[in-house]
Amino acid sequence: MVIVAGHLIVAPEGRERYLADCVPLVEEARRAAGCLDFALSADPVDAGRINVYERWETRASVEAFRAGGPSGEQNDAMLSAAVAEYDVSGERSLS
Secondary structure (H helix, E strand, C coil): CEEEEEEEEECHHHHHHHHHHCHHHHHHHHHCCCEEEEEEEECCCCCCEEEEEEEECCHHHHHHHHCCCCCHHHHHHEEEEEEEEEECCCCCCCC
């Protein structure tokens, strides 16, 4: 399993628009082969921060989805990004 997690920073006044523009991307990701979860969400404390969380069955699944990459407008709106991939060898349910 692969987890992609981190955050993006955008101008606070543009965050809601950025997230709204990402709805088709989130829908596409959730339909993609190997996607177990995919979410972009507004941070409740930092008005310019967007939290990123993705969970994929395999690295190949991530790579197949990432082939398109973010749009030019999305890249232009990002002031910075800190997102990383984590290879997970096991899991334990907490519920």
